[in-house]
Amino acid sequence: MSDEQIMLDAVDRFLARDVKPYAKALELADEYPTEIVEKMKALGLFGATIGEQYGGLGLSAVTYAKIVERVSAVWMSVSGIFNSHLIMCAAIERFATEAVKEQFLPRMARGDLRGGIALTEPDCGTDLQAIRTRAQRHGDEYVIHGTKQWITNAVQGNVLAVLVKTEPDAQPRHKGMSLLVVEKSAGYTATKLSKLGYRGVDTGEVVFDGVRVPAGQLVGDAEGRGLQQILAGLALGRINVAARGVGVARAAMEASINYAQVRETFGQPIGQHQAIQIKLADMATRVEAARLLTERAALAYDSGERCDLEAGMAKLFATEAAMSNANEALRIHGAYGYSPDNEIERYYRDAPLLVVGEGTNELQRIIIARQLLERYPA
Numbered sequence: 001m002s003d004e005q006i007m008l009d010a011v012d013r014f015l016a017r018d019v020k021p022y023a024k025a026l027e028l029a030d031e032y033p034t035e036i037v038e039k040m041k042a043l044g045l046f047g048a049t050i051g052e053q054y055g056g057l058g059l060s061a062v063t064y065a066k067i068v069e070r071v072s073a074v075w076m077s078v079s080g081i082f083n084s085h086l087i088m089c090a091a092i093e094r095f096a097t098e099a100v101k102e103q104f105l106p107r108m109a110r111g112d113l114r115g116g117i118a119l120t121e122p123d124c125g126t127d128l129q130a131i132r133t134r135a136q137r138h139g140d141e142y143v144i145h146g147t148k149q150w151i152t153n154a155v156q157g158n159v160l161a162v163l164v165k166t167e168p169d170a171q172p173r174h175k176g177m178s179l180l181v182v183e184k185s186a187g188y189t190a191t192k193l194s195k196l197g198y199r200g201v202d203t204g205e206v207v208f209d210g211v212r213v214p215a216g217q218l219v220g221d222a223e224g225r226g227l228q229q230i231l232a233g234l235a236l237g238r239i240n241v242a243a244r245g246v247g248v249a250r251a252a253m254e255a256s257i258n259y260a261q262v263r264e265t266f267g268q269p270i271g272q273h274q275a276i277q278i279k280l281a282d283m284a285t286r287v288e289a290a291r292l293l294t295e296r297a298a299l300a301y302d303s304g305e306r307c308d309l310e311a312g313m314a315k316l317f318a319t320e321a322a323m324s325n326a327n328e329a330l331r332i333h334g335a336y337g338y339s340p341d342n343e344i345e346r347y348y349r350d351a352p353l354l355v356v357g358e359g360t361n362e363l364q365r366i367i368i369a370r371q372l373l374e375r376y377p378a
């Protein structure tokens, strides 16, 4: 058996034993799954894509995407606990100094330090160059003032990669942006926000009121590169969101295939009606296509190629597949799909995050089109 298969089997056992029986109650209560997090640490999920030299499992993006699909098909919120963390780790591993890598990555791989990425602010998300959070250098420290919003793992985690302005008047604007590794300390206040779906995992508003960070925790050895660094990390982020889309789309499809065989109308299972068969066929086709696009993007990422086009297409298609399949599953389940006793309404609430997070699907289309115009000059 391959190493990948051994890992995937371990993930399947963890999901069946430690997640599935508890997901519904924790999600409805919007309760952080502390015991599940301990099991995730033991499985090594917090170090899934971190290099082995820093204590991680060093898994490829292809294997990582398969894990994320499996987790999200059972409870998407669990994937958020290690995905945002691993995007942060990818930016550190790729761009930070060796000292910062050694200071943070081994503890992050164990899950003793859990992190996320703090980019979005109350006044801007898509237009990241408009951020206002400011880090001013005072001797060998940066002092941060500003507010970040919708930051996953900000309350339960202990460290964030924070996108800041180090030179607010720089032109072009991205030249004044830097990325800092910030541990919780005096002046850091995080407040949990309530959400339609993706509950259980914390998403918060973070106020930085004079938080002091050692200057050595700048990612890279010079200011002004923060936007490029985090955008490179987001390539892995988009592959992970695409894989979540595949997971949610698959879960909605499997529940629908099952229900179509047990629910009867007019003397036969609804799966015998052609109108339902057409829905099932479209749902299954979307799942297969979404998975193939995600795998293609992950292969491109693993080969070290630039993969904005592939990751953008996978993210766009797979997350729209999750939206469509959740919607169709709700229709197929009739009134039962509308009840919190049934997982269908959770898929219906979880899927919309995927079209917004890691760059909205409107933005993905713009990224894809720009790449096409670059790759096929007239």
Ligand SMILES: Cc1cc2nc3c(=O)[nH]c(=O)nc-3n(C[C@H](O)[C@H](O)[C@H](O)COP(=O)(O)OP(=O)(O)OC[C@H]3O[C@@H](n4cnc5c(N)ncnc54)[C@H](O)[C@@H]3O)c2cc1C
Pocket (backbone or CB within 6 Å): 084, 116, 117, 118, 119, 120, 123, 124, 125, 126, 127, 149, 150, 151, 152, 153, 195, 198, 203, 353, 356, 357, 358, 359, 360, 361, 362, 363
């Ligand atoms: C549950 C949840 C968790 C999140 N976790 C994180 C996190 O961990 N870290 C983090 O930094 N952020 C996080 N976010 C924020 C998320 O990344 C942003 O919501 C997203 O980037 C969009 O930004 P916005 O909400 O400010 O929308 P806006 O940028 O205000 O966009 C509003 C609308 O305008 C459209 N639009 C904007 N510009 C254009 C354009 N040029 N052309 C066409 N359409 C355009 C958008 O597509 C969207 O439909 C999270 C959000 C949610 C809901």
